[in-house]
Amino acid sequence: MKFHATIHDLALLIRTVQSLVKIDKIGIIHFTAEQVSFILDSGQTTDDIQVWCSINQDSIFKTYVVESLSENEIAIEVNLNNLLHALKTGQVSNEMSWKLTKKDNLPYLSISIMCEINNGLPLVQDVPIQIITPQNLQRHKEPDLPEPDVQIMLPQLSKLQCIVDKMKEMANTILIKANMAGAMSLSIKTDIVSVQTLFKDLEHPQIEGQPEYVRDENKTAEIRVDIKKLRKVLYSHYVNPKNAVLCLVKNQALVVHVLLDVMYLTYYIPALL
């Protein structure tokens, strides 16, 4: 098993990990020839948020070597806080490289930083990891959900987070309603107060290979989710997405696709019934 790579776009990597660490501190990084994927799926319970993130490897790595007996794929489990800390240290560097190493029989992701501060000597940070076998990796699969009832483009995620932040102070759950005519509402209700925010004139995504969508006010869906979970998902604004798509699957889940040209993040938030 062999992995080493030099970083090309550290900023994107940091922003991605910053978004993910808001969901869970433990994540899986799956290296393949074309992609680097982050998987946050505790596998313990279906009540947790699941995140599936995939980045074209050549958009963040300048050089990239992955070799293994498992079709040249490697999966590791890492504490994302530790990884983020190491990545942020590298912000002052001219060059950062990653390498899988073993010290005292323990596996590490060794992050090497070349910077002037250390008199030109590399600064090495060993982030502890666990190797995930292909069999264990198979257990982590994206949820198999039916076609969403409604798909709608979200407004600016940072604005949404601002609104959800305020609502979070007043309630524990939030109801998201949307239709296929560009309207979406977020609402909370308690014994003391009810608040509803209405968004209009939103777009709907055009899925490649599928017929053009038809505006339909009567095609609606609503889902209630834990408001804190929704707020965590909205930290994905850190990656400065090009688009974000909300999919409502009635009685099952809220799915948020956060899209950039070179990567995507997909969040699954279970519905509260």
Place this chain on the structure above:
Amino acid sequence: MFESEHDLYENDNETNEEYQPILLCKLVEISILNNNLIPLLLTKDQTAKIIISSSGLLFTVMGGNKSIQAQSFIDSSLFQAFTFKPILNNKQKLKENENESENGNGNLNQNLEKEKVYEMENNNTKNTKHILGNLKNNSNNHEENADLIILRVNLSVFLECLNVFETKKGAFVSQISTVVQLVFPSPNGSLEIDLENSGLVASSEINVLACDFQGSMFDLGEELYFDSSTVKNTLVMDSLGLRLLLSELDWDSEKIIIAFVKQPSMLVFQTFSPIGKFQLECPTSSEAVNSFLSHITQKFDYLSRSLSYVAKSLQYSTKVSLRMNELGTLSLQLMIENSTINYSFIEFLILPVTEEEFEENFEIEED
């Protein structure tokens, strides 16, 4: 454009009269409400009493075991639209109740008529500004008394709803203020807040904890009353100056002594804590002090947490007046500059703490 969803017209089957909401007011500068109400958050879950009249909205809160009271009056002239229409068919009931209870409300005249308690000179134009102008000029006018409605709401929730679109730096759509509309449709209704910012609309309904319009407007007994006729010391200064002074105090101290000294004329703050005694003096000749009038030297103790609320609120104001009456009740009136020509005032009333009350409130460690 902001869509008004609250044009409420109900046909009264009995009288065939059309009813409009009791209160409908619109404001294009949400910061006016924030600057005048955020200082009233004395506790995390603050309840406020709101007196609604054609003059405006008077918010009153109590805190610290009723040792501190804060009031903020938002004049109807600050709103772009302000309509107050009390329920017509209750006017008669109101008259009947007042006739029965008139004898028991000797203090009503004093409470309802907010005196012109303080004058501040404008250095440029020498115009005087009157704080907390009259809510009622003549409490014997029963017709006017019918034009008051009192609500109790959770102020913390009210402000959360008001600021759904606001970040710490202001509206998240920069340079565009949120338009706010407040509606109280009927005595059994909720207080509605409608916001609009760049096409985004948010609607909130807050349950009213209580709504009084029949005689209980007389129930002001729980409120603190400041007898301004016995004021012995008055000082006006820049809020920034007082903020700087208060920031130097030892806030670990449980109580703060405030003294108005007649000769040499100065304002003194003292604290006592395990690290020692600390004294801060502000001579009235200081640039930050606009005026000082002292009849006698006075010195009283106050709970430092009560003063801490005032200290936090000074950031919203430009000038502040301090008055102390013969009982030691401290009145601090903060002038809020809503615009170059529009001002409003927040008044804090703080009761002095006695030695017995101090010991009741705080455990004294035995050696």
